[in-house]
Amino acid sequence: MDVTYESTKREVRTDQGVIRYHEAGDGPPLLLLHGSGIxxxxxxxxxxxxxxxxxxxxxxxxxxxGFGVSDPVERGGHPVMTAGDAVIRFMNAxxxxxxxxxGNSMGGxxxxxxxxxxxxxxxxxxxxxGVGASIxxxxxxxxxxxxxxxxxxxxxxxxxxxxxxxxxDPKTITDDIVEERWAVxxxxxxxxxxxxxxxxxxxxxxxxxxxxxxxPPYWSMMHxxxxxxxxxWGGDDRQCPPDMAMIPLRLIPDGELHIxxxxxxxxxxxxxxAFERVSLEFLQR
Numbered sequence: 202m203d204v205t206y207e208s209t210k211r212e213v214r215t216d217q218g219v220i221r222y223h224e225a226g227d228g229p230p231l232l233l234l235h236g237s238g239i240x241x242x243x244x245x246x247x248x249x250x251x252x253x254x255x256x257x258x259x260x261x262x263x264x265x266x267g268f269g270v271s272d273p274v275e276r277g278g279h280p281v282m283t284a285g286d287a288v289i290r291f292m293n294a295x296x297x298x299x300x301x302x303x304g305n306s307m308g309g310x311x312x313x314x315x316x317x318x319x320x321x322x323x324x325x326x327x328x329x330x331g332v333g334a335s336i337x338x339x340x341x342x343x344x345x346x347x348x349x350x351x352x353x354x355x356x357x358x359x360x361x362x363x364x365x366x367x368x369x370d371p372k373t374i375t376d377d378i379v380e381e382r383w384a385v386x387x388x389x390x391x392x393x394x395x396x397x398x399x400x401x402x403x404x405x406x407x408x409x410x411x412x413x414x415x416x417p418p419y420w421s422m423m424h425x426x427x428x429x430x431x432x433x434w435g436g437d438d439r440q441c442p443p444d445m446a447m448i449p450l451r452l453i454p455d456g457e458l459h460i461x462x463x464x465x466x467x468x469x470x471x472x473x474x475a476f477e478r479v480s481l482e483f484l485q486r
Contacts, residue, residue: 202226204252206244209262215290218272222291223247223262226255230300231484233262234288234308236331237280237398238367239351239360240382240391242270246305250469253477254303257485263291269391279407280394284311285318292322299324301484305469306331306441313449314419316426326430327480329468330438333445334420341404344440344466348399355392357383368465369437423452430456431483433476435464 202225203209209223223244231254235243243262254260264270265284274283288311292300301324304312309328316323335342341349347363360383364374385391397403430453434443443460450458459479461472468476 202252202255204248204255206248209251210244213291213294215287215294217274217286217290218266220266220287220291220294221264221271223251224260225251226258226260228258230297231258231260232288232292232297232300232302232312233260234284234302234304234311235263235265235268236304236306236308236329237395238306238348239363239395240385241268242385244270245381246308247303247469249473250477254481257481261291261295261297263288267390267394267397269385269388273390273393280398281307281310281314284308285314288315289319289322298322301325301327303327303329303480304331305329306466310419313423313426313430316428316430317419317422320425320427323428325428325484326426327433327483328430328449329433329476330435330441330466331445332420332432333441333447333449334418335442335445336447337444338442342440342442345399348395349401349404351386352392352396352398352400352403355386360386366439366465367467368471369435369463370471373467373471420448420452423449423456424454426453426456428455429483429486431480432456432458433468433479434458434460435466435468435471436460436462437464438466440466 204225209225211224212221233247235246243264266274302312309332312326344366351359464471
């Protein structure tokens with residue numbers, strides 16, 4: 202199956218701009234939602250997995266607004282909320298009533314939030330790290346602190362430090378990965394989104410808002426998730442340490458957890474075959 206960048210790229214116009222995505226495969230729909238971080242795109246998160254999932258599903262790899270690929274939205278808001286709105290707009294534009302969702306890190310948070318607020322649109326959730334809250338490990342994590350450093354003062358050296366923090370095996374980070382991430386990180390809307398999520402001032406405002414707000418954090422409402430949920434995690438994740446999984450595992454009524462050994466934050470990359478096997482078994486039950 203041909204799953205090259207050029208052969209799979211698509212776009213759809215919505216009332217808040219163009220959403221770009223990659224499409225491959227036949228069968229029931231499956232949405233793949235990317236994470237945050239430096240120079241991230243949906244294609245870079247899932248290009249290595251798309252061919253396998255496309256053998257069983259009609260796959261859509263979304264590019265969230267504000268990350269340098271899809272049109273940024275005119276009105277602001279936190280990137281996680283913007284991404285969730287984009288998923289609903291995308292599904293409406295393509296006539297997708299409901300679908301299972303795979304979400305890497307921030308993408309997992311987006312999928313979980315949608316499962317809470319729009320349960321009729323989400324059939325199953327597979328999260329890759331990111332969901333929950335730290336209960337034993339330091340907060341902010343090592344990876345988040347490196348993101349803050351980069352957001353406050355971008356540099357190639359800062360990018361490399363963060364990339365090495367994402368993986369268990371540093372050989373995973375090739376020169377090509379560094380170059381392509383650096384290229385996207387320099388785009389104004391991409392860096393603006395990174396600053397909004399991880400810049401020191403923005404991060405401090407977010408923490409103060411959470412402290413002052415009467416609105417409960419999303420993870421405290423995960424008991425409302427009605428769909429089967431698979432939490433996948435790297436045992437050596439330094440961006441979102443594995444103890445984060447304990448709260449969602451306890452709260453989600455139909456939740457389960459799979460931890461991959463010798464694996465960092467990029468489970469779909471470092472534990473590629475095992476992740477695909479576990480995910481397909483879960484999706485096809």
